[in-house]
Amino acid sequence: xxxxxxxxxxxxxxxxxxxxxxxxxxxxxxxxxxxxxxxxxxxxxxxxxxxxxxxxxxxxxxxxxxxxxxxxxxxxxxxxxxxxxxxxxxxxxxxxx
Amino acid sequence: xxxxxxxxxxxxxxxxxxxxxxxxxxxxxxxxxxxxxxxxxxxxxxxxxxxxxxxxxxxxxxxxxxxxxxxxxxxxxxxxxxxxxxxxxxxxxxxxxxxxxxxxxxxxxxxxxxxxxxxxxxxxxxxxxxxxxxxxxxxxxxxxxxxxxxxxxxxxxxxxxxxxxxxxxxxxxxxxxxxxxxxxxxxxxxxxxxxxxxxxxxxxxxxxxxxxxxxxxxxxxxxxxxxxxxxxxxxxxxxxxxxxxxxxxxxxxxxxxxxxxxxxxxxxxxxxxxxxxxxxxxxxxxxxxxxxxxxxxxxxxxxxxxxxxxxxxxxxxxxxxxxxxxxxxxxxxxxxxxxxxxxxxxxxxxxxxxxxxxxxxxxxxxxxxxxxxxxxxxxxxxxxxxxxxxxxxxxxxxxxxxxxxxxxxxxxxxxxxxxxxxxxxxxxxxxxxxxxxxxxxxxxxxxxxxxxxxxxxxxxxxxxxxxxxxxxxxxxxxxxxxxxxxxxxxxxxxxxxxxxxxxxxxxxxxxxxxxxxxxxxxxxxxxxxxxxxxxxxxxxxxxxxxxxxxxxxxxxxxxxxxxxxxxxxxxxxxxxxxxxxxx
Numbered sequence: 147x148x149x150x151x152x153x154x155x156x157x158x159x160x161x162x163x164x165x166x167x168x169x170x171x172x173x174x175x176x177x178x179x180x181x182x183x184x185x186x187x188x189x190x191x192x193x194x195x196x197x198x199x200x201x202x203x204x205x206x207x208x209x210x211x212x213x214x215x216x217x218x219x220x221x222x223x224x225x226x227x228x229x230x231x232x233x234x235x236x237x238x239x240x241x242x243x
Numbered sequence: 244x245x246x247x248x249x250x251x252x253x254x255x256x257x258x259x260x261x262x263x264x265x266x267x268x269x270x271x272x273x274x275x276x277x278x279x280x281x282x283x284x285x286x287x288x289x290x291x292x293x294x295x296x297x298x299x300x301x302x303x304x305x306x307x308x309x310x311x312x313x314x315x316x317x318x319x320x321x322x323x324x325x326x327x328x329x330x331x332x333x334x335x336x337x338x339x340x341x342x343x344x345x346x347x348x349x350x351x352x353x354x355x356x357x358x359x360x361x362x363x364x365x366x367x368x369x370x371x372x373x374x375x376x377x378x379x380x381x382x383x384x385x386x387x388x389x390x391x392x393x394x395x396x397x398x399x400x401x402x403x404x405x406x407x408x409x410x411x412x413x414x415x416x417x418x419x420x421x422x423x424x425x426x427x428x429x430x431x432x433x434x435x436x437x438x439x440x441x442x443x444x445x446x447x448x449x450x451x452x453x454x455x456x457x458x459x460x461x462x463x464x465x466x467x468x469x470x471x472x473x474x475x476x477x478x479x480x481x482x483x484x485x486x487x488x489x490x491x492x493x494x495x496x497x498x499x500x501x502x503x504x505x506x507x508x509x510x511x512x513x514x515x516x517x518x519x520x521x522x523x524x525x526x527x528x529x530x531x532x533x534x535x536x537x538x539x540x541x542x543x544x545x546x547x548x549x550x551x552x553x554x555x556x557x558x559x560x561x562x563x564x565x566x567x568x569x570x571x572x573x574x575x576x577x578x579x580x581x582x583x584x585x586x587x588x589x590x591x592x593x594x595x596x597x598x599x600x601x602x603x604x605x606x607x608x609x610x611x612x613x614x615x616x617x618x619x620x621x622x623x624x625x626x627x628x629x630x631x632x633x634x635x636x637x638x639x640x641x642x643x644x645x646x647x648x649x650x651x652x653x654x655x656x657x658x659x660x661x662x663x664x665x666x667x668x669x670x671x672x673x674x675x676x677x678x679x680x681x682x683x684x685x686x687x688x689x690x691x692x693x694x695x696x697x698x699x700x701x702x703x704x705x706x707x708x709x710x711x712x713x714x715x716x717x718x719x720x721x722x723x724x725x726x727x728x729x730x731x732x733x734x735x736x737x738x739x740x741x742x743x744x745x746x747x748x749x750x751x752x753x754x755x756x757x758x759x760x761x762x763x764x765x766x767x768x769x770x771x772x773x774x775x776x777x778x779x780x781x782x783x784x785x786x787x788x789x790x791x792x793x794x795x796x797x798x799x800x801x802x803x804x805x806x807x808x809x810x811x812x813x814x815x816x817x818x819x820x821x822x823x824x825x826x
Contacts, residue, residue: 204780205759211784212755213728216748217735224738232740237747241754 216240728752759783 219240224232729745729752766779816822 204777204784208759208780208784208787209728209752209755210731211787213732213748213752214735216751217732220744221738230739232738232744234741234743234747237744237751241747241751 762786 216237220232220236223236223239224230227233227236229236726745726749729748732748733740733745762783763775763779766782767773767775770776770779
């Protein structure tokens, strides 16, 4: 997914194929239930940038926020332990809470 | 102190020398100082202020020694000497005419590192100079007094090293001076505080403290941190491998180099003796390998990720179908990979191929993958392996002999076995293994294992690998996506992270996605629908607490998503009573 063509200003990491990734997530959904469609396929008729469905984007946003929160939490844990590096334990502790 | 004062003035001369031109208010810049200054000028040029100072100091000390009475004086002198010496250095190097505190400080900062090295001298010398620069009679007088003190010490120590010229002198003096300083060091600490009346000295004093003690540590061996050997080792090893591989490429050396590299490569490869068979195949293999290497090096790396993703699904579709067709495409891609990577792995793999191995295709695949992971240069190994494997697969279909040459790096000769008997079946398996390998190359950064010791356990892991080929395609692209988010995590964290922590993040993400899907499913079913709609997502975010009365969804969208997405998600009113996106 050529997100990099348009984005990449604010995002330091180019989002490669968020669509593909969410499709994978969808595959993940498969194991426990099917027909969870339309999120991926909810494509808006956008002449400009119709590469990502709104639902997908929202899922993407959700993931982003989750990662953000998790990162903040683990960073705080690392600060508390006065480490200059985020370690596994910090992330684990952040995730448990 | 009068006599001492006179001598002090002379002692000051070295430092005063630099400042003398500018600073008039030197009560001590009297007869003695002037005489010293002249001596300094004669003895040393502007550059070697240190030398000059030393010389002057040496000359002076002889007279001073006698006058030295108190330890305090010595301490103070040493302090002053250092500060002044440094200033002198600076001044001599810089502009002697204008010596404002600012310029002095600037010079000090510029020459600070230098002075630290020649600390004893600079330490001795700078002390008096700042005093001089102060340009206050009191300061100067004080400085003169203080100069006396430091001078007392260095002269005693320097006197011994008088004979040695220049730098050697410095060093000798330093050593001697060190002793003196060490003795006077505890005492000198206090005078530092006293001398800090002038900001110059204080600034200098700050530096004094540090160089004093570390000097003894620094000088002894000019101890330098050993370069990062580990990196070099790996690099050197790879270089050697490359050399050996290149040597191997040449047919003439095929015999010898494999044998030579065998002992080194044993760690990386399966310990299988492959002396003779390698000869015949190595030329063909290496010919192909060098060809690969010479093509795009770096583009292959970038393309790898794409390929892995694209290859994965493609392979799945086509694996039962047309392996032959895929092989060339893969081979090309792999070739690109191989080219980008070092030849070492290819060389190693070439050697391995020769070995007639057991008929374990999966083992080979696993080995190859594992090896690729385990190799210090994960990418390199995978690249080479991939290239090798692709070559193998192609050749398998075509020739049975080729399999030997295509041994992936490090992997044992098992590949050969698989290649020969099971052309058709093996090709599909190879495709699968290659698929595994390719995606493996993408996530290796997160799972890179530098130790090549893991090669040994490879054979044990091989059997289970063959069976779990099914979920593999799902995992690999999934993992690449997870790694994508893992990178985001490290970006958000803004702190260095361990690889294990990244793996942990991936696990957490995995669980999170599971929960996410479950929740969405529940929401959709609650709404009587079977498809998940954006409203479900909004509800989810509400429940997660991401969206409050204070923070709305749109705000979040604006914060985290790029502009284009914002336009897509947030309805805006345009001209003509049109809202985009349409609701």
